[in-house]
Amino acid sequence: MLSFSPIFYPSEANPYMTWQPNKLEQERLDKLRQIESMGVEAFPARVKRTHTAAQALAAYAVWEAAHPDADKSGDDPALGVTVTVCGRVRRQNIKGKVSFLHIEDESGRIQLFMRVNDMDEAAYNLVREKLVELDDFVQATGTIMRTQAGEISVRVREFKLLAKALSPLPVIKQQKQDDGTVIEFGEFTDVETRYRQRYADLAVNREVRDVFKQRALIIRTMREFFDNEGFLEVETPILQPIYGGAAARPFVTHHNQLHQDLYLRISFELYLKRLLVGGYDAVYEIGRDFRNEGVSFKHNTEFTMLEFYKAYIDYEGVMDLVERMVRTIVQRATGGTVIEYQGQTLDFGAPWQRLTIREAIKQNAEIDYMDHPTAESLEAAMRKIGLQFAPNQTWGKLVEHLLGETVEKKLIQPTFILDYPRDISPFAKRVGYDNQHVERFEIYMAGMEMGNAFTELNDPRDQEARFIDMAQLYRADEDDATPTDEDYLRAMRFGMPPCGGFGMGVDRLVMLVTNQRSIRDVLLYPHLREEQR
C-alpha cells in the first residue's frame, strides 16, 4: 500500500522541504493558512472561462457599438455582455468597499470592478483583506461596463481564487499613456535571475513573451516556405554513432545495453543527403545541434539549425532559395523588408551582394591569398598586416581566419561570400576554375555568419579522397577533424543526384528579426553553469 506525503505549510518544521520562505513569502503562507481555514480552496480543480481578456474587450466593443445609448454602468446585470474571465492579478487598488483589480492572461489585461454590494461579502473580503493579492490567479464573472473614468471593466458578481502565489513576482507598475503606449516603473533586469528563472521573467516582462512568439512565427514561416517549395520535412537521429557534417567538438554519451558510444549530432548534413540517394528530391529538417564548445553572445551549446538539400540545383540555386526564404520570413515577421538591428539598418528587399572570398579579402586586407599558395607564405603576409593567429594551421584555415579578422564585421547587409578553400570544405564540389576552391558560400548579416552552403560533393571517389585528406590534415582530437563515415560513402556509391544544400543558425536569424543582442535572449532556457548553493 502506498502512503502519500501530507500537504503541509512550509513554515512548519519539515525535514523534506528545503525551501526557506523569506518574509514576504511567510506573509503569503499565513494568508494561505487563513484562506484554507475559512474553507476556501486555494488551488481548486474546477475553472470555467468564457472569454480571454482580449475577447471580453472585443465583445464589449461590439455590444457598445450596437447600443450607443444604453446604460454603461453595468447596474443591470441582464444588460450587456456577461463574461467569466481568468488571469493573474497584476495590479490591485483597494478603496474600502470598492476595489479594482487588473488581471492578465496571455491575451492581455482587463480590469475587474468590485463593489461589496454587488457580490458575496466573503468573496469581496478576500480582496479587501488582501488574502487574494498580486500574482494570484483568479476567476471573475460579471457584466462588462465602463467606469466613470471610461475604462472597460468587468463588474464582478462572482469571484473565485484559482491559484495562490506563494512567492511574489518582481514588482512592475505600468502607466498607460493617452497614445496607448505603456510606461513601466520598476524593473526585473538581473540577467542571471532572468535566465535561471525564465518563468518569472516571462510572467513579468511582456516584451520577453513577445520575442518567443516572434520566434515561433519565424519557424512556422520557415516550415511553410519549404513545404510550399515541395520539400519534405524529415527527422534524423540526434544520437549518432559517427558525427560529421561540421567542424566541431561533439558531446559523447553511451548506450548501456548496446555497449556503444554515441555522439550528439553537430549537424544533420550526412543523414539528410543519404535521403537524396533514397529518392527524395528535396528534404529539410529544423532541429537541435549540440557543440561542445565555448558560449558567447552568438553561441549556445545547443542551438537550432535549419538544413535543406535539394536535387538538381547547385549553389547558385541555393542562393536564390535562401534569399527568398529569408525575405519571406522578414516580411511576415516585421511587415517589411528592412529591419533595424542594434543601430544598423539591414535591407532584405534588394538583391544580396555576391562576392568571392578571395575578392572580399583582397578589398579589405589588400592581400591576394593566391599570391601565397603555401601556409608559410600566407602566414608571412598576414603577419605583415599585424594579424595574430594560432600556429600550424592549414592554408584554408588561414584564409578563413583572414576573412574573419578583416571582412566579417563589415558585412552588415546580407551578403553571400563564395568559393572557399577546399581543405576546410570536405563536402563541397570543386569549382571549375581551379583545384584550390570549392563551390561553397556563407551568408553574413550584421557582421555575423548566418549560414553555410555547398554544391554538394556527390562523387564517392572524391569524397573518399577528402576523408583521407582530412585525416592527414587534422588530428582526430582536433575541432576540425572529420571522421570518415563509411556508411555515407556506401550510400553515395549507389548514386547521389547533383544537389545543393544549406545550413543556418535559426537562433541568429531570430536575433536579427527580434533585434536581440544576445542569443540567450532568443532561447527560453539558455545554457548556464550549474547553480551552486
Next chain:
RNA sequence: GGAUCCCUAGCUCAAUUGGCAGAGCAGCUGACUCUUAAUCAGCAUGUUGUGGGUUCGAGUCCCACGGGAUUCACCA
C-alpha cells in the same frame, strides 16, 4: 582558458577620504463605494554573493572561491 567589470532588503538602486547600512516600489496596521504608478497616516524590512585577512573600525582595502556581464581565444 585569459583580461576587465559587477554582486547591498522581494524588485530597482543609494551609502562622501574606511566612520551609526538608506530610499522608492511591495509588505504589515489603519482610513477610503469609480481607482488607474490611486491617495493619506503609521510600522517593519539586511549573514552587503561565500570564506579568510588588514584595521580601533570594512558594503568600501587585500587574498581565495562562487555566479554573472563584457571581451579575447576557440567556434565551417
